[in-house]
Amino acid sequence: MSTPADIDRELLKSRLDEVEARIGAACERAGRERAEVTLIAVSKTHPIEAIEALAELGVSDFGESYVQEWQEKAGELEDSVRWHFIGGLQSNKARFVAGEVALIHSVDRKSLVKALARRTDEPVDVLLQVNISGEDSKGGVEPEALNDFYASVVARQELRVRGVMGMAPYAEDPEDARPYFRRLRELYEGLVAYAQHHAPQRAGELREISMGMSGDFEVAIEEGATLIRVGSALFGERNYDA
Numbered sequence: 001m002s003t004p005a006d007i008d009r010e011l012l013k014s015r016l017d018e019v020e021a022r023i024g025a026a027c028e029r030a031g032r033e034r035a036e037v038t039l040i041a042v043s044k045t046h047p048i049e050a051i052e053a054l055a056e057l058g059v060s061d062f063g064e065s066y067v068q069e070w071q072e073k074a075g076e077l078e079d080s081v082r083w084h085f086i087g088g089l090q091s092n093k094a095r096f097v098a099g100e101v102a103l104i105h106s107v108d109r110k111s112l113v114k115a116l117a118r119r120t121d122e123p124v125d126v127l128l129q130v131n132i133s134g135e136d137s138k139g140g141v142e143p144e145a146l147n148d149f150y151a152s153v154v155a156r157q158e159l160r161v162r163g164v165m166g167m168a169p170y171a172e173d174p175e176d177a178r179p180y181f182r183r184l185r186e187l188y189e190g191l192v193a194y195a196q197h198h199a200p201q202r203a204g205e206l207r208e209i210s211m212g213m214s215g216d217f218e219v220a221i222e223e224g225a226t227l228i229r230v231g232s233a234l235f236g237e238r239n240y241d242a
């Protein structure tokens with residue numbers, strides 16, 4: 001990230017066109033409007049110049065997973081993009097992110113909620129991450145615990161729960177992700193019903209389902225995703241050594 005990167009704008013544009021075509025086709029299959037789905041370009045490990053190039057091509061939302069990397073990029077880009085924090089968040093770093101990004105996708109435990117709530121000048125918009133894959137490595141609350149966890153979060157005025165986030169297990173065939181995404185949508189619908197009963201004045205804040213990555217975002221759109229998190233299909237492969 002220290003030396004200005006050589007960005008192939010034509011290549012970025014062709015990848016974005018391709019992703020947009022896939023999003024459009026998936027929306028059409030699902031009978032949904034394109035405007036119902038927000039593309040989040042996941043820029044972790046990729047240089048600022050690539051973010052700027054995609055922003056110039058009309059991408060407004062970017063996702064990062066590591067606090068320090070995000071801080072460096074956000075410092076340079078200032079307010080020109082809308083940031084999503086999508087990675088696992090340590091409670092001791094919560095204060096750097098709360099109030100500074102548009103949405104935190106990875107809230108999954110009370111200690112993190114407490115840390116985020118210390119930043120109280122404005123409500124912090126969050127998604128509750130749900131462990132739909134059953135893999136320990138992925139983070140997220142257990143599906144059975146989602147409604148109770150939600151109740152503990154909305155008990156605080158400092159956080160605004162905008163919806164849920166989840167990840168399907170890695171698979172070659174995107175169809176394999178469908179039952180996981182369907183499950184997350186059902187959990188979301190169950191949560192909305194729960195909220196209408198238990199926190200009716202807060203239920204309207206729920207509106208987002210963040211699911212789908214480069215390999216499976218079309219299936220996610222068909223299953224109701226409102227936010228898709230797409231990295232390598234836009235930026236190319238990640239190089240963690242760069």
Ligand SMILES: *Cc1c(COP(=O)(O)O)cnc(C)c1O
Nearest residue numbers: 042065086213214229230231232
């Ligand atoms: C890196 C990452 C993505 C993007 O993954 P791609 O397969 O490159 O699209 C999406 N969501 C999360 C949580 C990630 O960490």
